[in-house]
């Protein structure tokens with residue numbers, strides 16, 4: 045069986061769906077092929093435990109999703125609601141915690157409860173992070189320039205970048221250079237004195253990254269988590285009502301409305317190249333589909349090392365793909381609970397239980413957690429980002445019951461250099477459960493069902509190479525015009541007619557939809573079709 | 585008693601705390617409306633902002649100052665510390681005196697303004713709108729000085745208006761008549777120590793009274809007793825705002841953005857750009873921001889904060905300011921109809937070279953009449969003097985009227 049399309053998009057992750065929707069809107073006959081029986085990739089909600097129980101199996105909170113895409117694809121009309129949750133707490137071993145409240149005055153007093161000085165320093169910290177966020181946000185919906193090219197559009201884009209940098213003012217240019225290369229530990233040291241307060245900020249510097257809090261480059265990772273917003277409230281996070289899958293579902297429904305076609309349950313086994321041009325895809329079942337352009341939403345290595353013939357690619361290029369930094373470091377527990385757990389440190393009825401919860405009180409503990417990863421095993425004392433979406437979202441579990449999402453850092457792609465065994469996966473999960481139990485006695489008895497995911501599961505199920513949640517490490521050598529590889533930052537592959545639209549491309553991972561939107565804009569430009577991708581909104 | 589408590593986990597149940605004067609404020613608060621001012625509940629208007637304003641200009645008004653941020657600076661190096669911290673020469677503020685100043689970051693951008701109370705040799709208090717402790721402690725490195733925030737340990741009332749002296753006199757504060765503007769002294773009061781400064785935010789005769797929170801209610805009660813025949817009134821923050829605009833006083837977060845909070849560094853201001861060049865002393869030795877300010881002094885500033893006397897009778901709230909050629913050259917930061925000057929007045933930040941005294945500018949005013957919006961362009965003249973600056977403000981001993 046063979047059909048001819050204008051575009052074939054590989055993988056039904058949220059970026060691929062975003063790309064596909066913009067292409068379809070430009071009148072292109074577009075097919076999305078997905079290997080799984082469900083769409084969404086890492087933006088998915090499955091009824092893993094029971095029909096009346098939804099998990100956010102991978103990603104679980106939203107903030108980065110570009111509002112321009114949200115609006116342009118009418119995701120609200122297609123049922124998407126993002127509800128901010130606000131707040132959170134970081135628990136210490138001595139039975140106390142530091143809370144983050146929706147109200148800024150209460151939050152400030154909470155910090156002052158531990159250190160009056162840090163409470164004031166928080167203003168400076170927020171300001172400086174906001175400065176960086178404001179700078180970077182203007183580039184999210186833009187294609188990075190090629191700094192070596194003399195094409196007018198690259199020169200103009202370089203000029204735009206230079207102007208934005210100059211706009212920052214002299215001191216901020218220095219700060220920015222430092223910020224992009226510093227460790228989160230060093231960065232926090234410049235603001236705070238109290239270990240618990242530092243630890244409470246440090247988590248965002250390591251989530252999804254195979255680096256430790258003391259590794260240079262982790263300050264940027266914090267920014268990657270702070271540059272989003274919920275309705276203009278910068279740095280805020282929210283839940284997609286009904287689970288993160290609602291994001292992909294809304295994009296999917298929009299795409300279908302625009303005349304698109306999605307085929308699930310059949311993965312692409314090979315991208316077909318003829319006379320130096322990508323012309324189609326061969327599926328696992330032998331079907332072939334042809335199109336003018338092929339757009340891959342898979343990771344960079346997945347696209348080129350697994351779905352293409354070496355003979356179709358330059359050796360030097362392939363070598364660079366092999367060296368793309370993409371190391372798994374995260375795991376996740378999805379848990380169905382019979383009732384709400386009770387965190388002993390929190391006052392009865394505290395709103396903090398609706399926020400993100402963490403269990404770490406020093407930078408040293410975080411670094412030790414990373415040491416375990418380096419030693420080839422999961423962290424015995426891991427960094428945990430725990431949320432109970434059902435405290436806010438009434439639509440994911442039966443009343444009184446709860447879905448708990450436990451993101452865990454660090455979890456290695458292989459254990460002692462060997463593939464994970466089922467027993468090890470179970471032991472990893474149990475270790476995390478035990479940790480939580482220390483802060484919420486009785487929690488274990490509430491567990492009705494638990495799904496444990498290590499990089500092994502993430503790679504097997506979604507195709508995340510090595511289990512890296514961001515489709516590639518977010519470090520300076522792999523950001524902006526170096527993402528995914530120098531010379532390939534403009535969403536075009538090394539073969540004519542082949543494009544990349546997944547998180548391996550600028551501006552990187554997270555449920556953001558920016559890579560997908562940017563790729564679509566490039567493709568439409570190349571095909572001289574009308575651009576359907578919105579421009580970024582500026583903050584000023 | 586200290587009324588703000590957040591040293592326990594349950595503090596989050598309260599978004600704001602009562603001031604030590606709360607029980608008394610509540611009795612006067614006919615409007616039953618409360619606003620939040622940093623950690624405290626504050627009263628926007630007790631019964632009518634305009635009437636409270638007139639109390640301040642015609643008799644006297646009492647305003648709860650407790651939420652002002654207060655820091656104590658003491659120790660052998662207190663003076664050199666302060667001189668490095670702020671732009672003016674603190675050596676000139678003798679014991680028993682108060683001085684207004686600003687302090688800047690390394691780039692010479694204003695962090696905040698405030699008043700420095702000099703109690704005794706080596707013992708000072710700084711009163712400001714915004715929190716400062718991180719910066720004050722950072723600045724303390726290398727100095728033998730103790731710096732701590734004491735906001736919640738001191739209750740404060742402003743007593744402002746022409747009869748304020750008469751009230752203090754009736755209160756029996758012997759010798760208060762000798763207090764000159766910016767003078768500071770203490771009295772024994774109901775078994776406590778009451779600090780009185782001839783300071784205020786209204787540009788009129790007025791005092792500020794400071795006492796430990798345990799004696800706050802007593803102070804309020806005795807003050808109102810003493811003031812009964814002198815037209816004393818509780819005054820809310822809306823009235824105070826009107827009084828301070830007439831006096832030409834600037835407010836952090838309204839007329840300038842404290843550099844702490846500025847995500848956009850170009851939105852900050854230097855002391856020169858706020859009309860506070862007179863507070864910058866280049867001869868006293870190094871202070872934070874000196875190099876940048878010296879450079880600016882030589883090169884010229886980018887902005888100027890000006891007082892505008894605006895034609896007509898419409899308040900120019902949030903208005904754009906236009907230069908002669910019709911280009912936008914600035915914005916109004918504070919504006920009102922001044923009942924005392926009988927003029928539409930404003931503070932505005934304009935780009936230099938505009939803003940010379942006497943310059944004629946235009947402001948674009950939007951106003952509404954019965955839900956219909958109108959727009960007028962009005963002439964605005966840059967003026968030097970405060971809109972309200974009566975001689976009684978300085979007279980010592982003050983009159984009793």
Ligand SMILES: Cc1cc2nc3c(=O)[nH]c(=O)nc-3n(C[C@H](O)[C@H](O)[C@H](O)COP(=O)(O)OP(=O)(O)OC[C@H]3O[C@@H](n4cnc5c(N)ncnc54)[C@H](O)[C@@H]3O)c2cc1C
Pocket residue numbers: 054055056057058059060077078079080083084085086087101102103104105106107108310311312313341342346351374375376451502505506507508512513514515545546547548552553554555556
């Ligand atoms: C555990 C976890 C937690 C996370 N938490 C958050 C969070 O809370 N907030 C946030 O913003 N981000 C989070 N992230 C990151 C974010 O989810 C991802 O970066 C983002 O979803 C990636 O989207 P994508 O469209 O680029 O690719 P993916 O979602 O990875 O989509 C790729 C798609 O391709 C399909 N596929 C793979 N191989 C083939 C093939 N051969 N043929 C056809 N299809 C194929 C996959 O099944 C998948 O559907 C998390 C990620 C993980 C894994």
